[in-house]
Amino acid sequence: MALSPFVITLVVIATIFLPSIAMAKEIVVGGDHGWTIGFDYAAWAADKTFQVGDTLVFNYDVGKHNVFKVNGTLFLSCTVPPASEALSTGSDRIVLATPGRKWYICGVAGHCSAGQKLVITVQPQTQSPTLPPSPAPALSPFQHRPHFGRWVPKRLFTIFH
Numbered sequence: 050m051a052l053s054p055f056v057i058t059l060v061v062i063a064t065i066f067l068p069s070i071a072m073a074k075e076i077v078v079g080g081d082h083g084w085t086i087g088f089d090y091a092a093w094a095a096d097k098t099f100q101v102g103d104t105l106v107f108n109y110d111v112g113k114h115n116v117f118k119v120n121g122t123l124f125l126s127c128t129v130p131p132a133s134e135a136l137s138t139g140s141d142r143i144v145l146a147t148p149g150r151k152w153y154i155c156g157v158a159g160h161c162s163a164g165q166k167l168v169i170t171v172q173p174q175t176q177s178p179t180l181p182p183s184p185a186p187a188l189s190p191f192q193h194r195p196h197f198g199r200w201v202p203k204r205l206f207t208i209f210h
């Protein structure tokens with residue numbers, strides 16, 4: 050069965066425009082290395098784009114590491130927050146809900162200062178073409194009723210008079 054030029058055109062258009070649609074990504078921190086010591090997270094993050102709606106996944110062996118979301122000051126000094134704030138499932142997922150700088154460290158003694166720390170900048174979500182367009186100015190039926198109301202009796206008057 051031969052594809053019609055119309056179908057081919059549709060496929061070409063879809064191929065061109067689909068990648069531009071903002072899709073929420075799942076980003077595994079450190080890739081195959083996961084969340085560990087002896088890895089350069091600054092270099093890893095350098096060529097990546099993080100956007101609102103994306104999900105960070107921290108993979109590690111339970112008990113060996115953990116994840117704390119911290120602020121920039123705690124990040125620089127490797128100050129670990131209270132243990133109750135730790136994420137420790139071994140596959141911690143963090144949805145990036147707001148734009149801006151985000152800082153994460155491992156709270157196991159010595160790990161943050163050994164480089165197990167991640168800072169990223171989350172970009173605002175780009176406008177998705179799939180979002181509904183802004184509504185066109187609505188034509189309220191009430192805006193026409195006075196006109197119609199005037200028009201009808203006049204017309205009826207003309208007809209029946």
Ligand SMILES: [Cu+2]
Nearest residue numbers: 114155157160
């Ligand atoms: Cu660690």
